[in-house]
Amino acid sequence: MYEPRVGEPAANKLNIADTRVVHGHRVCQTREVKWLCLENIYQKLHRPNFYDIGGTYMQDVADYWFTYKTEIVGDIFLLHLFICNHGVSSFSVAVSCGNKFKVSKKTDTVYLQQYLTEFQFKQLNELSHTYLTTYSFTELDIECLKDRKLYIAVSFPFASRPLSEEISLEVIDNVKLNHDCSALFTDPIGSDFVIESADGVKFQIHKVILAAHSEVFKAMLKGETAESQNSYVKLVDVGGDDLRYMLEYIYTGTVTDVENINFASLLMLADRYNLKGLWEVSEHALSEQITLDNVLDILIVADMYDSDFLKTEAMKFIRENKEVLNCSSFSEINSADLLKQLCTYLAT
Template sequence: MMDVEGCDNLPDSASVIFGHKVCHTRDAKWLCLNNFYEKVHRPNFYDIGGTYIEDVPDYWFMYKTEQVSSIFLLHIFVCNRQESLFSIAISRNTDNMKVDKKNDAIYLTQSLKEHRFKKSKEMSQNYLTTYSFSSYDLDLIKDKIFYIFISFDSPENRGMCQGFVEQVKLNHDLKALLSDPVGSDFTIESADGVKFQVHKVLLAAHSEVFKAMLKEETAESQNSYVKLVDVGKEDLQCILECIYTGTVTDLENCNCINMLMLADRYNLKSLRELSQYALSQQISVENALEILVVSDMYNSEMLKAVALKFIKKNKSCIQTSTFKEINNPELLRQLLEYIIPA
């Protein structure tokens, strides 16, 4: 957590969506959730407020609160008043909550995720995203106004600039440097002896762990070489692809449990998000308990909530051998409290 001092684009009245206050769609930047701490403890649907074009209602936002064991969930929805093509970017997760002590406020501002809706029917309720909170997160929010950053993108503007944006993204794709590492200044060797020629500046930019490793006084920096004795070739290839491109092409065939573990070890945020998403899509009766254990071990509340819900719907999961291998009493307590009706 950090103070909000120095943060740009803090809410002004014209940019805040709250209740029936008039906020023009073109100006909208913030969803305002008042008394959120109390409402998250009373699971239900709640209105946030709407946007307008002149005096005509345009979009309306709602949220639903839910509790899963010790995890608190916030689901955001948007209703479009007319059939339309539209796009909304919204804060991706709760990792970047900022505290404004002066104004008793909490902000979700960075790392936006875009959601596009193609010809959504009039008065459709569209799901946007879900946030998860621990009890500690909620204690920080208590007695504060909660703001979530959003950004509208009109189809007209998208049509004019999308080609240019895609070209810029293409020009900044560094994947070619993995196969032809021009200007490389560092060597990483996998546990099985495969060496990759890489660039210090990219490693340091994406990982605080690599950044510390590459300081001038370290042996790794002076030798321009490190061997990762517990990272195999395939896993290291995935790590480097994520660093150079922001994604992993063949994510479905990666060992995503290993990826989550390595993302945590090397503090790679993009790889962590990709791994969590992939595991949430790959969950099955055979691996649900393993995913639950891993999500608890690496503090992935979103993935933990997915695993708990799946296990509750598929109680045969606890008949697998993994159940007997869980040696965390607190996790077992949470699991049993969740799947056994009170």
């Protein structure tokens, strides 16, 4: 799995005019590309055919070109993505993996998740039309695409260096492994700060690691704050297990024991401490855990923390299982705006 630097521009501020967006014949430099923009995608999914996206350039010379083919199989809509190389015969390209997407209502755009799958090609003929991957959508999915543009994240990991200087994936994995701080979390040698949970569980941790991963913690530990002076803070509304999982993510970049984690609590902590990666992990995990019994609770959580992706996934589930609306927990939705959004979604 490859995750490019996609923080700027923010996905919910995307627009075709951005120079890092591939769209038609407008020049987008290969080393700067971040997104592919597919217009009128709702109509094109209903009209199976080959369609052009646009390409990237090295200076003013065409470098790579992207196309896609739409297909309908039963009640599933398929989008097959292709790439054509104008120059080098060996290259790597990474694109959005999976079919999960987020909807930005402010800009009427839909974008696939920003975790990428990398594909490597060796010794291709020039102008080879090469298959990359396929995305599949249900009828409910494509309703979200109506009158919206679809953005697919893309990156060329080694576009700035010649092929002879490329670093193998094995080397990259080894570097990541060597920079894993899990050992310091397990045995906090050199720790200089204590975080205590509401139920009295204390964790010996390192200020520099907290500050490196969270702007909120960085501000807390900076200057003359009480937390910085005392090298201690108690989180009066965070339980020991939730705090442990958050710190595990900060130290290792992942979480274990997934089956027992309360991801709604982790989504709250990710929002509070501005932990983007933990936010995305929690969103995805909650979307996979949706059931008849918890979908309304997850919908409320998604609305509370402004997660459009999770809210859409919950609404899609409710649309497919409308008996949920008869549950007693439906009355717990106190937000008139959320009720309006749900009714509008169910009516389309």
